[in-house]
Amino acid sequence: MLAMATPPLTAEQARVVHHDPARHATVLAVAGAGKTTTLVHRVAYLLAQGTPASRVRAVMFNRAARASFEEKLSALGVPTGQGGVRVQTFHALGLDIVRWAERAGLLAGQRELLEVEEEQRLGRQAIQQVLRAQGLTKKSTAEHGLELDALLDAIHTWKSMLTPPSRALYPDNYLFVPGFSAFEALRLRAGKLTFEDLIAEAVALIEQRAEARDALVDRLDHLIIDEFQDVNHANQRLAWLLAGRRARVMVVGDDDQCIYEWRGARSAWLRGEFARAFDAWPHDRYVLSRTFRFGPAIAQAASRVVARNLARVDKGLVADDLRQPAHLSVSDAGALEQAGQLQALLDGGTAVADVIVLVRSWAQAYPLQAALLARELPFYCEDGQRLFVDTWPVKVQRGYLLLAARLGDALDDATTDALELVVNTPRRYVRADAFRAALARGKAYGTRVVDLLDQQQALYPHVASLRATLGHAVRPLAHEAWGALAQLDFLSCFQQFLPEDVAHEFALRQSAFADLLRVRQVPLSDVEAFCGALDTRRGQPDAACLRITSVFKAKGLEWAHVFLPRVVEGLFPTLHPPSAGAEDRAHPERSRGRTDVMEAERRLFYVALTRARQSVRVFTDCEARETPSRFVVEAALPRIHAAVEAVQQALDTGRVTAATRQAIEANAADPALHDSLLAIVATAKPRLQRKLKKILGATPGG
Incomplete structure (x- = not known):
C-alpha cells in the first residue's frame, strides 16, 4: 500500500496533481514554483489511482534533477528503479534503447560513449583533414572560422535535428559540413557514440524496425517530461514515438526560461506545439504562478523585464511569502568595490556556497577576476574556463x-x-x-x-x-x-x-x-x-571558493545572493543576432523558430534575476563608449526595492512614517507595482491596511 502524506500543496499545485489521468497536460511553472514537489505528488497520485509503477516514466533534464526526483519519490514511498517508476534523462533513455537493440541483434556490437577529451581529439583530427583537403594550413584555422568548439557545437546541433552529413547545411562557413563528414567517419571507425547519437539511434530504430516498435511503443500509461522548454527536435520525436497512442503525457516547463535555442530548444513547443503534435488524447493546460524561492521585490523586478517579450505565455509571477525581504541594488562601482562587497558578505558570516557571480559572457568577469586576485579572495570559474x-x-x-x-x-x-x-x-x-x-x-x-x-x-x-x-x-x-x-x-x-x-x-x-x-x-x-x-583557488577546494559561472549553467539552481557584474549594452544583452548556423537541407523548419535576439537576451536576464533568494546586486561599471544595459532600466530594481521595503516595514512596525508614505506615493502610479504593493498590504491588520490602501489608491494613480 502506497504511503502518501498529505502534501501542503497550493490550489494550483493540487489541480496539477489531480489532473484527469485520461488527458495530456501542459504545466507552465514560473521560477521557484515547486514543480518537483508537484510532480512527485502527481506520480504518487497516479499510483494511488491504480496505475502500475512500471507503466509510469519520468524524464528529467539532467542527472542532478533525476537524483533529486528519485529521492523525493522515495520519501513518499513510491518505488523507483527496476519494477518501479523509472526516472531517467533523455540520454539515459536513449542508451537503454540502444543497449536493448544491441542485445536483440538489431544493432551490431556494444559501442562505447565518447568521452569529452576523445570527442575533442576526433574534432581536431577532422579539422586537420578538412584543412589538408582544402589546401589550407593549420595557421588558417582561426582565420577560416573552423575552430574546435564551433565545429563541435554545429555537430551537436545537427544531431539534435536528426540531420546526417548528407543533409547538413552551414551557410556561414563552407568548411563545417566537410568537418561534420570527417568527424562522423572517424567516430564510426572508432566504434563510438556521442550522447546525441543515443537519441538519434533510438529514434531511427523505432521508425525503421518493426521489432523495435513492437517492443517499445505503447508500453507506458503515463510519461512526464520536465524542463520541456529545453528539449530539442530529437528529444521531442523520441517522446512522441514512445508515447504512441497509449501514454498520457504531461510536459512541464517555463517558456520564459527557454535559453538553449542555440542547441535546438524552442519555446513554441511548450506554448502550443506540444498540444497540436500529441493529439492521441485531449489536452489541458495549467499554470503554477506562485514562487517559493523569493519575495515580492524580486518577483516584481523579474516580471517587469520578461513581460516586455511578445513570444511568451503570461503566467504571472507571485511571491508566496509577501513579507519575504530582498535586497535589490544597481551600482556603477568598479571591480575592486565589487570584490569588496563580496568579501564583506563572506566576512559577515554568509557561506560561500550561498553566493554566486553570474555572467552572460566571460568578458563580464575579467575585471572582477582581476580584483578577486588582487584581494586574494579564492574563486574558480565553471567548466575549467581559462583565467584571462x-x-x-x-x-x-x-x-x-x-x-x-x-x-x-x-x-x-x-x-x-x-x-x-x-x-x-x-x-x-x-x-x-x-x-x-x-x-x-x-x-x-x-x-x-x-x-x-x-x-x-x-x-x-x-x-x-x-x-x-x-x-x-x-x-x-x-x-x-x-x-x-x-x-x-x-x-x-x-x-x-x-x-x-x-x-x-x-x-x-x-x-x-x-x-x-x-x-x-x-x-x-x-x-x-x-x-x-597565480592560483585562483589559493590552495582551497572548490567548495571553499567563490563560484563564477554563466547564466546558461545556472538554470535550475538557486543561491541566496546573486552578483551580476558589468551589465552593459553589448555584453548583457549582446547586440548581435546569432548566425544562421547548422541547418537541414531537407527539413529547414527544424532550424527555424528562434526568438528575436533581444527577447532571447531578456529571458537570460530573467533567469539570472530569479536565481536569487535574498539579494540581487547589479553592477553597471562601464568602459569608454559603453552604457548600462536596457534591462537595468526595465527591471527598475532600486525603485521596486524602495517601495516594497517601505510597505514591508510598515507591516513590521505597524506605523506609516513620512518616508514610507513618500516611497509608496512615488510608485502608486505604476500599474504593476501598484498591484504588487496592494497584495502585500492585504496581509496587514485591518486598521493599517485601510491606511496603506488610502495612500496607494484603489487604482494606479488613484
Missing part, C-alpha cells in the same frame, strides 16, 4: 612585457616564443617560417633580442616599429609593468584584423590584466613569475 591571464590577448601583452624587460638578453626559449607571438601582432608582414628559422639561428649563436630585431629590419621594415615600441614602453616607468602597458595601444592593433566587438572584448581582458599588475605592484621583471604562480 592565460588567454591569447593577454599572452600577447605578456610577450611584449617579457621582451621589454629582456631586450638586452640573449635569445632563449622564452624570448623566442614571445617574439614569434608578437612579431605579427599587429601585422608587420613577417614571413612566419623565415622568422622562425632566424630565431633558431639567433638562439644557437647567443644573439641578443635587440640585435636580432635590428638584423630583421633589413628584411622586414615594419620590424622597426616593434623595436621602437619595446624601447618606448620600457623608458617611462622602467620598473612598473602596468606603466609599460599603458604605452602600448593594443585596441588599435586588434581593430586592424578583428571585428570591433571582438577587438573590444580582447581589450577588456588586457585592461583587467593591467589593473591586476597595478594593484599588486608587479615589477616588469617579475610578470611571468607572477602569472605562473
Whole structure:
C-alpha cells in the first residue's frame, strides 16, 4: 500500500496533481514554483489511482534533477528503479534503447560513449583533414572560422535535428559540413557514440524496425517530461514515438526560461506545439504562478523585464511569502568595490556556497577576476574556463612585457616564443617560417633580442616599429609593468584584423590584466613569475571558493545572493543576432523558430534575476563608449526595492512614517507595482491596511 502524506500543496499545485489521468497536460511553472514537489505528488497520485509503477516514466533534464526526483519519490514511498517508476534523462533513455537493440541483434556490437577529451581529439583530427583537403594550413584555422568548439557545437546541433552529413547545411562557413563528414567517419571507425547519437539511434530504430516498435511503443500509461522548454527536435520525436497512442503525457516547463535555442530548444513547443503534435488524447493546460524561492521585490523586478517579450505565455509571477525581504541594488562601482562587497558578505558570516557571480559572457568577469586576485579572495570559474591571464590577448601583452624587460638578453626559449607571438601582432608582414628559422639561428649563436630585431629590419621594415615600441614602453616607468602597458595601444592593433566587438572584448581582458599588475605592484621583471604562480583557488577546494559561472549553467539552481557584474549594452544583452548556423537541407523548419535576439537576451536576464533568494546586486561599471544595459532600466530594481521595503516595514512596525508614505506615493502610479504593493498590504491588520490602501489608491494613480 502506497504511503502518501498529505502534501501542503497550493490550489494550483493540487489541480496539477489531480489532473484527469485520461488527458495530456501542459504545466507552465514560473521560477521557484515547486514543480518537483508537484510532480512527485502527481506520480504518487497516479499510483494511488491504480496505475502500475512500471507503466509510469519520468524524464528529467539532467542527472542532478533525476537524483533529486528519485529521492523525493522515495520519501513518499513510491518505488523507483527496476519494477518501479523509472526516472531517467533523455540520454539515459536513449542508451537503454540502444543497449536493448544491441542485445536483440538489431544493432551490431556494444559501442562505447565518447568521452569529452576523445570527442575533442576526433574534432581536431577532422579539422586537420578538412584543412589538408582544402589546401589550407593549420595557421588558417582561426582565420577560416573552423575552430574546435564551433565545429563541435554545429555537430551537436545537427544531431539534435536528426540531420546526417548528407543533409547538413552551414551557410556561414563552407568548411563545417566537410568537418561534420570527417568527424562522423572517424567516430564510426572508432566504434563510438556521442550522447546525441543515443537519441538519434533510438529514434531511427523505432521508425525503421518493426521489432523495435513492437517492443517499445505503447508500453507506458503515463510519461512526464520536465524542463520541456529545453528539449530539442530529437528529444521531442523520441517522446512522441514512445508515447504512441497509449501514454498520457504531461510536459512541464517555463517558456520564459527557454535559453538553449542555440542547441535546438524552442519555446513554441511548450506554448502550443506540444498540444497540436500529441493529439492521441485531449489536452489541458495549467499554470503554477506562485514562487517559493523569493519575495515580492524580486518577483516584481523579474516580471517587469520578461513581460516586455511578445513570444511568451503570461503566467504571472507571485511571491508566496509577501513579507519575504530582498535586497535589490544597481551600482556603477568598479571591480575592486565589487570584490569588496563580496568579501564583506563572506566576512559577515554568509557561506560561500550561498553566493554566486553570474555572467552572460566571460568578458563580464575579467575585471572582477582581476580584483578577486588582487584581494586574494579564492574563486574558480565553471567548466575549467581559462583565467584571462592565460588567454591569447593577454599572452600577447605578456610577450611584449617579457621582451621589454629582456631586450638586452640573449635569445632563449622564452624570448623566442614571445617574439614569434608578437612579431605579427599587429601585422608587420613577417614571413612566419623565415622568422622562425632566424630565431633558431639567433638562439644557437647567443644573439641578443635587440640585435636580432635590428638584423630583421633589413628584411622586414615594419620590424622597426616593434623595436621602437619595446624601447618606448620600457623608458617611462622602467620598473612598473602596468606603466609599460599603458604605452602600448593594443585596441588599435586588434581593430586592424578583428571585428570591433571582438577587438573590444580582447581589450577588456588586457585592461583587467593591467589593473591586476597595478594593484599588486608587479615589477616588469617579475610578470611571468607572477602569472605562473597565480592560483585562483589559493590552495582551497572548490567548495571553499567563490563560484563564477554563466547564466546558461545556472538554470535550475538557486543561491541566496546573486552578483551580476558589468551589465552593459553589448555584453548583457549582446547586440548581435546569432548566425544562421547548422541547418537541414531537407527539413529547414527544424532550424527555424528562434526568438528575436533581444527577447532571447531578456529571458537570460530573467533567469539570472530569479536565481536569487535574498539579494540581487547589479553592477553597471562601464568602459569608454559603453552604457548600462536596457534591462537595468526595465527591471527598475532600486525603485521596486524602495517601495516594497517601505510597505514591508510598515507591516513590521505597524506605523506609516513620512518616508514610507513618500516611497509608496512615488510608485502608486505604476500599474504593476501598484498591484504588487496592494497584495502585500492585504496581509496587514485591518486598521493599517485601510491606511496603506488610502495612500496607494484603489487604482494606479488613484
